[in-house]
Amino acid sequence: MATKFTAGASYTTYECEVWVRKVGSPGAVSAEIWSNTGTKPNAMRASKSLAAVSVATDTISVFKNFVWTGTPAVTSTTVYHVVLHSAGSDNATNHWEVLCDSDYSGKKSSDGSSWSNLDQSPYFRITAVKTDRPCIFFTYKSATYFVTQPITGGNSELYINGDRGAADSNSGNKQVLNDGSKSWTTDQWAGAKVVITKGPGSDELQNWRTITSNTDKILQCSPNWNVAHTTATEYVILDTHIWTQVVADLGAFVTDVSVAGDSIYFAYGDSAAGLDKYLYYNNGGTWTQSKTDETMLAAKLLKIHHANTGETLYHARNADPQHGVSIGKADVPQFDRALFHDRGELVATGIPWDDKDVTNVTQSHNEGHTQITVDSSFGTGVAAVSNLPSPIDITGAGTIYMQIQVSDPSGVSSNDLQFLFDDVEDLGKTWSPVKVFQEDRNKSLVATKVYHNAGTSTTYTDLTAAYDGSAPNVSSITVVTTDYIYIGCSQKFNEIYFNMTAVNDLAAVMNLKRLAAFLFRFLLLCVRGLGRSD
Incomplete structure (x- = not known):
C-alpha cells in the first residue's frame, strides 16, 4: 500500500x-x-x-x-x-x-x-536527520523560549514556544484577535491558547481564550472577548507544540542567558562578542525588537533581587586579561518603553501644574511618565519649572541624562518648539536648561552637557559650545517631531528651568524620561579575586 x-x-x-x-x-x-x-x-x-x-x-x-x-x-x-x-x-x-x-x-x-x-x-x-542540539530554556514575559547551543560551536538561534505580538482593533468582531503583521499558516494555532498580557483585555477575569482556528492574520477565539482590543493590546500564544524562530542568528555561540528587568541578556563567553541585551515591546501597535551591544564579556550570568537596589545582574569570566577568573555586577534598569525608564515624576500624578506655580503648560500622566503640554499661545520666557517633592538621584558615573522628546500631538512634522540656548549674548553659560537647582535649593548648577539628536540619527551634536554664542544662528535650536535633546547634570536636583522661543500654531508635548541605555555600562564593576581557581 x-x-x-x-x-x-x-x-x-x-x-x-x-x-x-x-x-x-x-x-x-x-x-x-x-x-x-x-x-x-x-x-x-x-x-x-x-x-x-x-x-x-x-x-x-x-x-x-x-x-x-x-x-x-x-x-x-x-x-x-x-x-x-x-x-x-x-x-x-x-x-x-x-x-x-x-x-x-x-x-x-x-x-x-x-x-x-x-x-x-x-x-x-x-x-x-536528527541533530544533537543542546538548548537553554528560559521564561520571558509569560512565554517559554530556548536558545540553541550547536555542538559544532556555530552561532546560536532564539525560539519561542508559540508566538506573540501586538494586536489590532477587533471592535467590529470580538470573536477574533487580529494582527495584521503576521503571516501564519492556516489553523496552525487551532487548539492553542491566546493570553492578553498587557493593555485592553488583560484585566478581564479570564484574560485568555481557546483558539478554534486561524487564518494568516486572524485568530478565531472561544468564547468571545468582553473587552475590545486596540493597538495597545499585547498577547502571547501558549499551549502548543509549535516553536517559532525569533532570531535566526544571534551572532555568536551563547554560553548563558538571564532575564533581568524587561530584557534578555545573552552571554557569549570570554573570546567572543560582548554581552547582548534584547528587549521586546509594543511600539505603537508594532511588536518591536531593540538590541543593545555591551562591550564587556561574560561566560555565565546570574540575576538576583536586592531589597534596596532592585535587580542586580552578576557576570562571571574565566579568562579576564587582568583578573583571570572574576565576577562583576551591574544594576539592572527597569524599562517602561524601548531603552528608557522612569526615575521619578516631574509632578505627582493628578496634581495640576498650576498648583506648582508653573505657567504656560498643562500636565498629564500617561504610561508612567509625565507629559508637559506647552500652550499654543505661549510666546517666549520660562515655560516649565519642575519642583519635585524630594530630590531625584539619577546620577550614574557622575552624569545623568534626561531625555526631552518634543512631539506635535497632531503628528505634523513642522517645527514644534525652539529651545533658547543663549538668552543673553556672550553670557557664556546660559544653555537650556537655564538653571538646575541641587537638592539644598541654594545653589544653581549649570548643565554639564547638552546634546541634540536629529530624528533617528545616531550622531549627537554637542550644544554646550556650538549653541553658546552671540551670533543669531547659534542662539537657539529648532526641534521637530522626531528630535531629541539630552541634558546632563552631575548632581541630584529638585528644579529645572527651560527658556524657549515661540512654538508653532499647535501645542507641543515634551515627554521627560530618564535615559537608561547607558546604565548597565556605567555601573559595571569588577570584583577582584572572587571565584579564582587554580
Whole structure:
C-alpha cells in the first residue's frame, strides 16, 4: 500500500515512523519513500526493512521507526509517496497489519508497478536527520523560549514556544484577535491558547481564550472577548507544540542567558562578542525588537533581587586579561518603553501644574511618565519649572541624562518648539536648561552637557559650545517631531528651568524620561579575586 504527501520544506529525511501489528510469524516488513508520477508512486528513493523478531507478538500495535538506508532529500512543495509492503510468502495466518485512516484514500499494488485506488491511507511520519542540539530554556514575559547551543560551536538561534505580538482593533468582531503583521499558516494555532498580557483585555477575569482556528492574520477565539482590543493590546500564544524562530542568528555561540528587568541578556563567553541585551515591546501597535551591544564579556550570568537596589545582574569570566577568573555586577534598569525608564515624576500624578506655580503648560500622566503640554499661545520666557517633592538621584558615573522628546500631538512634522540656548549674548553659560537647582535649593548648577539628536540619527551634536554664542544662528535650536535633546547634570536636583522661543500654531508635548541605555555600562564593576581557581 502507498500514501502520498507533499513536502512542507526542503530537508534531508532520516526515518519513517508507522503503526504496525504482527500476526503470526510473517516475513520482514518494509517502508520505502518513492518519487511521484501523476498521482502514483514512480521510483523508490530509499527503503528500510524490519525483521519480524524486532516486533513483539500479541501486542495491540507498535509505533516503529524505519531508519532509511541512506538519507534521501525531499524538496519543498514536491509530492512523494510512502510505500509499505511485506514478504511475498505472507498469508492470512502470518502477516502484518498497518493502522490506517479510512477518511483518506491511498494506493495499492501487488507488484509495485501497477497501482489502483485504496479506500484508506496508512498513518505515518517522516522525520528529518536528527541533530544533537543542546538548548537553554528560559521564561520571558509569560512565554517559554530556548536558545540553541550547536555542538559544532556555530552561532546560536532564539525560539519561542508559540508566538506573540501586538494586536489590532477587533471592535467590529470580538470573536477574533487580529494582527495584521503576521503571516501564519492556516489553523496552525487551532487548539492553542491566546493570553492578553498587557493593555485592553488583560484585566478581564479570564484574560485568555481557546483558539478554534486561524487564518494568516486572524485568530478565531472561544468564547468571545468582553473587552475590545486596540493597538495597545499585547498577547502571547501558549499551549502548543509549535516553536517559532525569533532570531535566526544571534551572532555568536551563547554560553548563558538571564532575564533581568524587561530584557534578555545573552552571554557569549570570554573570546567572543560582548554581552547582548534584547528587549521586546509594543511600539505603537508594532511588536518591536531593540538590541543593545555591551562591550564587556561574560561566560555565565546570574540575576538576583536586592531589597534596596532592585535587580542586580552578576557576570562571571574565566579568562579576564587582568583578573583571570572574576565576577562583576551591574544594576539592572527597569524599562517602561524601548531603552528608557522612569526615575521619578516631574509632578505627582493628578496634581495640576498650576498648583506648582508653573505657567504656560498643562500636565498629564500617561504610561508612567509625565507629559508637559506647552500652550499654543505661549510666546517666549520660562515655560516649565519642575519642583519635585524630594530630590531625584539619577546620577550614574557622575552624569545623568534626561531625555526631552518634543512631539506635535497632531503628528505634523513642522517645527514644534525652539529651545533658547543663549538668552543673553556672550553670557557664556546660559544653555537650556537655564538653571538646575541641587537638592539644598541654594545653589544653581549649570548643565554639564547638552546634546541634540536629529530624528533617528545616531550622531549627537554637542550644544554646550556650538549653541553658546552671540551670533543669531547659534542662539537657539529648532526641534521637530522626531528630535531629541539630552541634558546632563552631575548632581541630584529638585528644579529645572527651560527658556524657549515661540512654538508653532499647535501645542507641543515634551515627554521627560530618564535615559537608561547607558546604565548597565556605567555601573559595571569588577570584583577582584572572587571565584579564582587554580
